[in-house]
Amino acid sequence: MLGNALLLALRELRRNVMRSFLTMLGIIIGVAAVIILVTLGGGATRQVTDQIASLGSNLLMINPGKHMGPGQSSGAxxxxxxxxxxxxxxxxxxxxxxxxxxxxxxxxxxxxxxxxxxxxxxxxxxxxxxxxxxxxxxxxxxxxxxxxxxxxxxxxxxxxxxxxxxxxxxxxxxxxxxxxxxxxxxxxxxxxxxxxxxxxxxxxxxxxxxxxxxxxxxxxxxxxxxxxxxxxxxxxxxxxxxxxxxxxxxxxxxNFDVMDLKEIAAMLSGTTQVLTSLLGAVAGVSLLVGGIGIMNIMLVSVTERTREIGTRLAIGAMEREVLLQFLVEAVVVSSCGGLIGIILALASSVALAKILNVPFILNMPIIFIAVLFSAAIGVVFGFVPARKAARLDPIEALRHE
Amino acid sequence: MNTPANNSAARSPLIELCGVTKVYGVGIAAMEALRGVDLRIYAGDFVAVMGPSGSGKSTCMNILGCLDTPTTGVYRFQGIEVGRLTRNQRALLRRHYLGFVFQGFNLLNRTSALENVELPLIYRHAHTTERHVTARLALEQVGLTGWEHHTPGELSGGQQQRVAIARAIVTRPVVLLADEPTGNLDSKRSAEIMDLLTSFNRDHGITIIMVTHEPDMAVYAKRTVHFLDGLVATDHTH
Structure with missing residues (x-):
């Protein structure tokens, strides 16, 4: 049943390569943005901690003046x-x-x-x-x-x-x-x-x-x-x-200040981590927008393909088969988008890490999450259009112009 | 499994409508499309359904095609009371026993003739090679060998309708329901299509029920049923 749905869905997507690709684009950009930001953010965090570790741990610095933050002190x-x-x-x-x-x-x-x-x-x-x-x-x-x-x-x-x-x-x-x-x-x-x-x-x-x-x-x-x-x-x-x-x-x-480098390290890496999460969240929103894009295109597609759905129902497709086909279409689009996004993200992360002079650290969990998340987007945002398609009345659908 | 029981049980009808009514809407807006239709169709028949628009012939075809159920009355297909079946059961019944040909062809655009014909086989879970072979054979039977990889956009209207017929007969249905199959075609193509339908009826024993406006097409059938105001007005065998 799933194999059949996959066959039908793939044929459908091949029929509309351009539309499928454009639908994917939202997911591609969303996934790529999340991975690039999280990867580069992770690299920056690592760079901060590495550099402070290279100063030597157990290092304390005593400055004259009241502590005002790293590198700042009032006169004393x-x-x-x-x-x-x-x-x-x-x-x-x-x-x-x-x-x-x-x-x-x-x-x-x-x-x-x-x-x-x-x-x-x-x-x-x-x-x-x-x-x-x-x-x-x-x-x-x-x-x-x-x-x-x-x-x-x-x-x-x-x-x-x-x-x-x-x-x-x-x-x-x-x-x-x-x-x-x-x-x-x-x-x-x-x-x-x-x-x-x-x-x-x-x-x-x-x-x-x-x-x-x-x-x-x-x-x-x-x-x-x-x-x-x-x-x-x-x-x-x-x-x-x-x-x-x-x-x-x-x-x-x-009227002096004793600074522990470990504290500074914790603070700096904390800051970059917060920034990374924030940027990641913003990128996550774009992924969500990509998902809504899928739903939008799928809803249009259901309307556009009403007669076709009617034909399928007349030929003997069951409600759940039509549902599954549309759901699989959405999931294939979003997963392919996710995969392309990952490849794109890895390539650009490596390049950007070089340009920005931060280490490139492969973050497997975020890639894994991106794959799951993009597939989940397909299911979530594909469901409403798929159910709409499956519930069409075949007679009405066949009459649709 | 799909061969109609036309010899041993020749007297039990393949299709039986008893006092079938169909009402659309409720209350004062209610519209009676069928007002008690009795109709028996035996295996191997070729029935032309005629009548002016609004006479109930389309409603009747929808019920015969198991796309719709009667409001009252009984529709038996091979002895099964269709009105009692669920939506999914009716889908399975269509999948295994019925074939449809539409006026507007209803082929999947940008999809090759072969893949269009394969569609019902996919829903029947046929294996890939069996699917290809059967679909090619069906296209051959409608005279479209060599056109397998053309999309509907690259085919003439007559060819498109032949693809649609191939799609309908590829599963060897018991009944082929055709809704004005020649409505969009010129007379020459129409005749070709009718010859094709006649041959499937004659050579493969497929029962055909065809709605048509044109008396010229109805002559191909063995029997003509006229609808008027939701009732069967005349019913005569040629």
Whole structure:
């Protein structure tokens, strides 16, 4: 019975290839939109979490000023190098502590110049930020303490200043400071926020303070917590210690902020997830509209084919056979639309992921849901027209002009 | 299974209408299309049904074709009381015992002649090869060999009606009901169609009941029944 209905339905669809395709179009676009958005959204979420994981988990960042959101803080007295030293000494569950200060300035090599972010920090900066040295070496603890004029540069800086030359051993100029390039960082690419993570120069903190900033200020302290130790507890210790260091009375609010990267990760991926669901829902509406399109065309088709239905009934088609034929027609149209939509979506997701620079992650559940959903649309929106066709009075139908 | 019981039970009619009435509408709007029709048709007969429009002949054909049921009275087809059957049972009865030919051909457009003829076989759940073979044979019997893959749009009116006849006889029905089969055709094509119907009646023993306006067509039949005002006015065998 179902095989028969399929045969009849397929013959009918072949008879009206153009109309069948146009009917499908709504479903094709709907399914493709849902899958593309969900896939790209999933990729973006993954990118955010990956990037934050690549910063190193268990990472806490201490900024002066009240917390206002990621990257924002209101003015407050900066830290001192001593603050970082006290933290490292008094909190045993910290693996590494890296105070840092940075500013944007021009790096000059002969005729080439490039404005980049110069960061002064300790040798622990590299492990804390998960930065590997591609060529040369990082500066040592000793060089940090002494404050020698050496620097480690990012890939972008190397490309802009050195072109094809080997940078190691050359001297670049930062303001009045001439420093030797001793290392090249491995490229890390764009961050989630779209900033170039390879556009930087890292020099020892002391060198930065003395020769560039001309002060003792530290604008951020990054610490990493030993594995297995609760970051919440360490965070409490940090806050307690910093309050003492900054002479805050019990009634005063913190004038610094301790940020947990995991929290930021959760927040960012939460945001992209919400956006993904929202866009997916909008695309879902278009799928619904596609379904209504099927119903519309099917209703028109029933009216247009009234005589034909009458003929079928006269020939001896039973009510349920006519119902099934129309239902199968709707389901075949919507499922084919779904399948074409999936193929289209996968192809464009791969292409768009490349263009938008997010990873392509095949989301099988959403594809599965799309298939089921498009078939369900056929059943739901095909039912009313199919029942209308099946219930026609054969005499009236045969008389229909 | 489809051969009519025309020898052993020659005296029991294939089709029997007893006091059949059909009323459309209710109350003062009620319209009596049939007012007590008695009619017996035996297997192998070829009946021409005539009468002016509104005489009840179409209503009667609908009842004979099991598309409609009498308001009162009894219609027996091979002894089965059709009025008691459900809509689906009547559909099955049409599928297995009846064939229809319409004035407007009612072929599926943009569908080849072969697929049109296959249609009743699909509803009979025939297998693919059997379906093809039987449908080709039916087309051959109406003289359309070589036209299997033409769609109705590519066929003349006469050819279309022959496809329709092939579709009606492909299941070897007991009764072929034809509603003005030559109504849309010129006289030459009409004669061809009538010859075809006559041959199916003569050679295959298919009982034919045909509504027609034209006395020229009625002469092909063995018997003519005239309807007037919802009643059988005259009934004579040629």
């Amino acid at each position: 007295a900066p830290f001192k190098l001593a603050d970082a030293e006290v933290l490292a000494r008094d909190i045993p569950s910290l693996v590494a502590v890296a105070p840092a200060a940075s500013r944007s300035m021009m790096a000059i090599l002969a005729n080439e110049n490039w404005t980049t972010a110069v960061t002064g920090s300790t040798e622990q900066y590299f492990t804390l930020n998960n930065r590997k040295i591609k060529e040369g070496r990082a500066f040592t603890a000793n060089e940090t303490r002494v404050g020698v004029a050496v620097c480690v540069i990012g890939e972008t800086v190397r490309a802009k200043l050195f072109g094809r030359q080997n940078p190691i051993g050359s001297h670049i100029r930062l303001n009045k400071l001439s420093c030797e390039v001793i290392g090249l960082l491995e490229a890390k690419g764009q961050s989630t926020m779209g900033t170039d993570q390879d556009d930087l120069v890292v020099i020892p903190l002391r060198t930065f303070q003395r020769r560039i900033a001309g002060n003792e200020e530290v604008s951020i302290i990054q610490v990493s917590v030993r594995d297995g130790v609760s970051t919440d507890r360490v965070k409490k210790d940090l806050v307690r210690l910093m309050r003492v260091r900054r002479h805050l009375a019990a009634s005063e609010e913190d």
